[in-house]
Structure formats: C-alpha cells, structure tokens
Amino acid sequence: MEAVIGSRCLVIGAGALGNEVVKNLVLSGAKSITIVDMDEVAISNLNRCIFFRTEDAQAGRSKAEVIAHRAKELNEVAKLEATIGRIQDLPSKRFRENDVVFGCLDNVAARLHSNSHSYYHRVPYIDGATMGTSGKVQVVIPPSTPCLQCAMNRTHYKLMEKRFSCTGADVTFFEPKMAAEITTTSVIAAVQVREGLKVLSGKSDECIRNIWYYNGLANRSDVLEVDLDPECAVHTK
Amino acid sequence: MSVRVRVRNAETGSTVDMELEEENTVQEIIEGAAGYWEKDAGAYVIRKGKKLLRGQQTVLGASITHSDDLELIPDPEGG
Incomplete structure (x- = not known):
C-alpha cells in the first residue's frame, strides 16, 4: 500500500477508460496522478464517464481538468495534475518521471508513441482498448515483454491518425465502429489498474505477460500469446 | 507446397476455407479474410x-x- 501511495502514475487519455482508471487509482490509494488529454467534454461522453457532467460539456471544459478536479473529491490529499494537449507534444522526460503509464487512448498513433517512449525510459506501460462489448489489456514491462508494436500489423497502420471515439460522436473522424459500453470500459479499466498495482507493489512477475482479450457477449476472456518481434524498432538498439 | 486452412469470423461464427502458399504472410490472410x-x-x-x-x-x-x-478477431482500438 505504501508503494502505491508513494507512486507517480501517468494516465494518457481522459475518455471513458481514463475516467475509470483514475477513479480506480485514487480509490486504491494513488496520490500522484498526471492526466493528459487534448479534448473537451462532449454531451455524448456523459453516459460512460463517471466524472463528467452536463455543465462541463456546455462550458466546453477540458476532459483532463475535469477529471483532475472531480477525482480530488474522492481523496482530497491526492495530487492530480491535468495536462491539456496531445501526448506526442509532451517532452519525452514526462514518461521517465512516472512509475507506471496507463494508456487509455483512442488511436493507433498515440498508442505507438506512448508504447515506444515508455519502453525507452524503461517505465511499465499498461494499455487498455475497447470496442462495443469487447476489449483488451496489454502489459509492457521493458525489457522483458513484447510491446504493442510487436502485435500490430498492416491493418493497424492503416488506422494511423484516425480516431475512434469512445462515444462515436463529436469527433472529427468518425468510423462506424460500435461505441464502447460502460460495462466493457469498467472491466478493462479494472484490469488495467489491477495490473498497475501489481507493478507498483513489486509483483510484476504476476502481470499479464501476453494480451488479455475480453468478450462481454460471450462471457469469455482469453490470454493470447504474442512473440517479441525480432524486427520491432522499439526493441532494436 | 500449399496448405488449406479454415478461418473463422470471431464476430459471426462463419468460416471460409483458404488455400495458402508457404510464403503467404499472416497479413495477407487477415486482409483476404477481412x-x-x-x-x-x-x-x-x-x-x-x-x-x-x-x-x-x-x-x-x-x-x-x-x-x-484460424480465427479473425477485431482488435479493439477505442478508449
């Protein structure tokens, strides 16, 4: 518990997953959390984001700032810092300043950036992703595990720079993907934070070593093995 | 030498048989099935x-x- 209280966490993305991850972190005792997001709250976010309110959308408030403000109500001594902007625009050293990084993103480009910079600075990276009633969690612990890029193929790269909203609306690029359901988001965020707590409490050996897939319709989850790609640029010195 | 495999659509359960050569890549299987x-x-x-x-x-x-x-699975990318 002391390790969790004294830890520094970076949460990238303040959408549905970001809301749930920050809530779980604060309630688990984490006191130093930085939240990064470039977006403002939209009405369509409200049905799956615990910290957002109608007035936030009406006032066009920053997602990161709203989460930082409201999560403090759960623990008033917690230090929550909001950074408004794209993760790609932040100095790389911001990764190094943290004990664990949580990826709560909606696009491949930002995922690859967070993956490679966390890996470079040897900071564990825990990525969550959702779509409708399914989702996945991958834990990257440098240098022992495969990274996100190891598991990607040409279909991922075709999606670069396209953004899949957690709500499917109020975004520049809309693809006809099924919006993530809050139950899916809750499950994925819970597993992300559970894995993060293992990392922070020195139990990295017990983390998911591969990719955990969740199918909420079939009531099924599977851990799929992924090999470290010998040609992956992230691992190449 | 060619091999014949069955690819299952994880979303619908339907299947398709594919004839593959040894030099075909997984990427080509994904794109073919999709x-x-x-x-x-x-x-x-x-x-x-x-x-x-x-x-x-x-x-x-x-x-x-x-x-x-084999099974073709949509890879979630939303957050």
Missing part, C-alpha cells in the same frame, strides 16, 4: 489456438499447417 467478409475498416488480428500470429510471419514461419483452424 475482404471476403467485407469488414469495416479497422484493425484485425489472427489467432491460432492460444497464439496471436504476427503480421509479417509467413505461413511457414508461423507453423501454419494443413487443416489448421
């Missing part, structure tokens, strides 16, 4: 049992053999 089912633009991966196959691997390199069952 094209056959006219999938939306999106990220997909292929699993063989408990193993997620890397896109650049060839049929030979991924140890795909005759009568293998």
Whole structure:
C-alpha cells in the first residue's frame, strides 16, 4: 500500500477508460496522478464517464481538468495534475518521471508513441482498448515483454491518425465502429489498474505477460500469446 | 507446397476455407479474410489456438499447417 501511495502514475487519455482508471487509482490509494488529454467534454461522453457532467460539456471544459478536479473529491490529499494537449507534444522526460503509464487512448498513433517512449525510459506501460462489448489489456514491462508494436500489423497502420471515439460522436473522424459500453470500459479499466498495482507493489512477475482479450457477449476472456518481434524498432538498439 | 486452412469470423461464427502458399504472410490472410467478409475498416488480428500470429510471419514461419483452424478477431482500438 505504501508503494502505491508513494507512486507517480501517468494516465494518457481522459475518455471513458481514463475516467475509470483514475477513479480506480485514487480509490486504491494513488496520490500522484498526471492526466493528459487534448479534448473537451462532449454531451455524448456523459453516459460512460463517471466524472463528467452536463455543465462541463456546455462550458466546453477540458476532459483532463475535469477529471483532475472531480477525482480530488474522492481523496482530497491526492495530487492530480491535468495536462491539456496531445501526448506526442509532451517532452519525452514526462514518461521517465512516472512509475507506471496507463494508456487509455483512442488511436493507433498515440498508442505507438506512448508504447515506444515508455519502453525507452524503461517505465511499465499498461494499455487498455475497447470496442462495443469487447476489449483488451496489454502489459509492457521493458525489457522483458513484447510491446504493442510487436502485435500490430498492416491493418493497424492503416488506422494511423484516425480516431475512434469512445462515444462515436463529436469527433472529427468518425468510423462506424460500435461505441464502447460502460460495462466493457469498467472491466478493462479494472484490469488495467489491477495490473498497475501489481507493478507498483513489486509483483510484476504476476502481470499479464501476453494480451488479455475480453468478450462481454460471450462471457469469455482469453490470454493470447504474442512473440517479441525480432524486427520491432522499439526493441532494436 | 500449399496448405488449406479454415478461418473463422470471431464476430459471426462463419468460416471460409483458404488455400495458402508457404510464403503467404499472416497479413495477407487477415486482409483476404477481412475482404471476403467485407469488414469495416479497422484493425484485425489472427489467432491460432492460444497464439496471436504476427503480421509479417509467413505461413511457414508461423507453423501454419494443413487443416489448421484460424480465427479473425477485431482488435479493439477505442478508449
């Protein structure tokens, strides 16, 4: 518990997953959390984001700032810092300043950036992703595990720079993907934070070593093995 | 030498048989199957049992053999 209280966490993305991850972190005792997001709250976010309110959308408030403000109500001594902007625009050293990084993103480009910079600075990276009633969690612990890029193929790269909203609306690029359901988001965020707590409490050996897939319709989850790609640029010195 | 495999659509349960050459890549299987089912633009991966196959691997390199069952899974990217 002391390790969790004294830890520094970076949460990238303040959408549905970001809301749930920050809530779980604060309630688990984490006191130093930085939240990064470039977006403002939209009405369509409200049905799956615990910290957002109608007035936030009406006032066009920053997602990161709203989460930082409201999560403090759960623990008033917690230090929550909001950074408004794209993760790609932040100095790389911001990764190094943290004990664990949580990826709560909606696009491949930002995922690859967070993956490679966390890996470079040897900071564990825990990525969550959702779509409708399914989702996945991958834990990257440098240098022992495969990274996100190891598991990607040409279909991922075709999606670069396209953004899949957690709500499917109020975004520049809309693809006809099924919006993530809050139950899916809750499950994925819970597993992300559970894995993060293992990392922070020195139990990295017990983390998911591969990719955990969740199918909420079939009531099924599977851990799929992924090999470290010998040609992956992230691992190449 | 060619191998015949069955690819299952994880979203619908339907299947398609594919004739592959040893030098075909997993990426080509993904794109072939996604094209056959006219999938939306999106990220997909292929699993063989408990193993997620890397896109650049060839049929030979991924140890795909005759009568293998593969599954095409949409890869979530939302947050």
